[in-house]
Amino acid sequence: MNHLTHSTRWLSSLLLVLTTIASTAFSQTAIPSGWRLPKAEEATYNGEPWRADSPQQFLNASGDFDGDGKPDTAKLLVNHAGTKYALFVFMGTGATIKLMQDDIVYLQVMGVDLVNPGRYETACGKGYWECKNGEPAKLKIQYPGILFFKDGSAASGFFWSSKKKKFTQVWLSD
Numbered sequence: 001m002n003h004l005t006h007s008t009r010w011l012s013s014l015l016l017v018l019t020t021i022a023s024t025a026f027s028q029t030a031i032p033s034g035w036r037l038p039k040a041e042e043a044t045y046n047g048e049p050w051r052a053d054s055p056q057q058f059l060n061a062s063g064d065f066d067g068d069g070k071p072d073t074a075k076l077l078v079n080h081a082g083t084k085y086a087l088f089v090f091m092g093t094g095a096t097i098k099l100m101q102d103d104i105v106y107l108q109v110m111g112v113d114l115v116n117p118g119r120y121e122t123a124c125g126k127g128y129w130e131c132k133n134g135e136p137a138k139l140k141i142q143y144p145g146i147l148f149f150k151d152g153s154a155a156s157g158f159f160w161s162s163k164k165k166k167f168t169q170v171w172l173s174d
Contacts (some may be wrong), residue, residue, distance in 0.1 A: 032088065032096055035077040038107060042078055043086075047107035050151045057088050058111025065167075066119030066160040068092060074112050074146045074158075078104060085146060087112065089158075089167065099167055100148070100157050115145035123154075123171040139170055147172075 033036070040061060043051065051057040067074040070092020078085050082107075086101040102110075118141065123129060127139030141159050149155035154174050158167045 020141060028142075029079060030090075030096075032095075032098075034080055034090070035086070038076060038078045038085065042082070042104060042107055045151075048151075052056075053109070054113065058113060061112045061114045061145075061146055063114050063141055064092070065089065065145065066091065067143040067162065074099075076107065076110065076112060078107065085110070087146075087158075089146070097167065099169070103108075109151045109153075111149055111151060113139065113147040113148045113149070115159075117141050117143060120157075120172060123174050126173070128171075128174040136170065 042055065043059060050172075051059075059130065060072045060075040062071055064070065065074075071102065073090045075088050075099045076085055077088055083104055084101055085104050087099045087106040088095045089099060112118050114173055120139045120141070122131075122139055124132070124134055137142050139157075139159075142162075143160055145159040147155055147157055148169075151158050154171070156169050156171045158169050160166075161168050
């Protein structure tokens with residue numbers, strides 16, 4: 001009977017651990033109410049194959065964006081009405097953050113990818129326009145960031161600010 005009690009406790013502990021892992025994984029990627037994954041036709045522009053250059057089709061990117069050691073995921077999602085798309089970040093802590101939203105028609109040419117830590121010259125630093133107050137000419141990022149881009153055109157990055165405890169958008173090209 002003692003062996004049975006020990007086995008039952010062990011099984012209960014294992015189930016608790018597995019439930020905790022499963023709920024953490026689910027909360028990290030649970031799609032917010034009113035939103036869904038894009039349909040293939042919503043993310044395709046005249047049959048252009050540019051999304052084939054990424055295993056994630058440039059619809060999501062993962063990294064430790066805030067440096068807490070937990071994986072975070074950025075995803076492009078579509079509202080249920082099919083009229084808007086938005087960029088969401090699912091933090092390893094379980095928090096979900098909406099970074100931007102726009103008309104669905106633009107999803108066909110917009111994508112996300114990972115920006116590796118390092119030093120970067122920003123769009124204003126490259127001379128595309130004069131840097132405004134608070135807009136950096138150069139950027140040093142400590143954690144991976146989210147590249148948000150228009151295929152063959154402009155790109156910005158969303159980077160976690162440990163000081164502000166939020167994402168900051170910086171234009172990288174025009």
